[in-house]
Amino acid sequence: MNLIFKIKKIFILFLFFQFAILTVKSQNIKGNVASALLGIPNFGYEIPLGKKTSFQVDLTASFWESVQHAPQKFIMLFPEFRYYSKIVNKGFFLGTHIGVSNYTMQKYNYWSTDYYQKGFNVMYGVTTGYSFEINQKWNLELFLGGGSSQAYYKGYKISNQERYDAAKKYNKSGEWIVYRGGLMLVYKL
Numbered sequence: 001m002n003l004i005f006k007i008k009k010i011f012i013l014f015l016f017f018q019f020a021i022l023t024v025k026s027q028n029i030k031g032n033v034a035s036a037l038l039g040i041p042n043f044g045y046e047i048p049l050g051k052k053t054s055f056q057v058d059l060t061a062s063f064w065e066s067v068q069h070a071p072q073k074f075i076m077l078f079p080e081f082r083y084y085s086k087i088v089n090k091g092f093f094l095g096t097h098i099g100v101s102n103y104t105m106q107k108y109n110y111w112s113t114d115y116y117q118k119g120f121n122v123m124y125g126v127t128t129g130y131s132f133e134i135n136q137k138w139n140l141e142l143f144l145g146g147g148s149s150q151a152y153y154k155g156y157k158i159s160n161q162e163r164y165d166a167a168k169k170y171n172k173s174g175e176w177i178v179y180r181g182g183l184m185l186v187y188k189l
Contacts, residue, residue, distance in 0.1 A: 012059065012077055027189045028089065030058070030141065034182035039064060044184060048088040056080045056095070060180070066106065070116050070158055074103035078145075078180065080127060089139055089188065095127040097145065099179075106158075115164055119153025119171075123179055131186070139186035146178035 032042035044058030061075045080097035084090065101123070106116040125147015132140045151173045155165035165171055 012075060028139075028186050029189065030184040030186045032060075032182040033185050035060065042182065042184075046082075046088075046186075051087055052084045054082045054084070054088045056082060062105075066111075068111075070106035070111075071104045072106065074101055074105055076101040076121075076123075076180075078123075082127075084131070089131050089186065090133055092130050093128070095129075095145070097123075097125065097127060097147075099123040103153075114158050115155055116158055117151075117153040117155050117171075119151060121149055121151045123147060123149045125179075127180065137188050139184075139188065141184040141186055142182075143184065144178060144181040146180070147176065148174060149177050149179055150174045 028044075028046040030044035030046065032044075035042040040060060040062045042058060042060040044056055046054050046056040048054045057077070057079050059075070059077050062072055064072050066072050076099055078097045078099035080095045082088075082093050082095035085092040099122075101121040102119075103121070104116065104118045106113075110116065125145060127143055127145030129141055129143030132142075134140060152170040153173075154163060154167070154170060156162065157164050
């Protein structure tokens with residue numbers, strides 16, 4: 001993993017925890033049980049803004065390689081505004097977000113090749129879900145989100161690390177895709 005990628009990860013984690021420490025309202029800390037089973041940590045932090053609205057920030061990261069030794073490393077940050085149909089942390093919710101990611105990975109349509117991609121994404125879209133209250137301190141939150149994903153990347157060969165593409169700077173691609181989801185275990189502070 002190169003130094004710039006490590007510095008970006010540390011900076012994003014610093015901002016995430018700084019935001020958490022400076023907040024004084026009731027808060028929720030979340031961990032995605034579904035992604036944890038895959039070895040991909042996904043943590044969130046939510047602050048109520050009103051009776052039915054909240055602001056959430058979540059961070060997802062993968063530090064792995066595939067079984068074929070292709071990189072599958074990424075970090076994603078999503079700030080999101082949410083509206084709950086009942087009150088914050090209860091029932092159906094709809095959110096809107098803008099996210100960013102940095103990645104070094106072999107995209108799904110290249111899995112049987114010697115190619116991988118390195119770059120960054122800008123994503124914007126919606127999240128929908130349902131928050132189930134277990135007790136006063138714990139919730140389960142089922143969610144799914146997606147939208148437009150705009151990627152800027154360079155293509156490399158796994159075998160020799162040389163570029164395979166003809167682009168001078170970055171390749172660009174965009175698609176409408178589901179890019180987040182899972183089952184969050186929520187602890188209410």
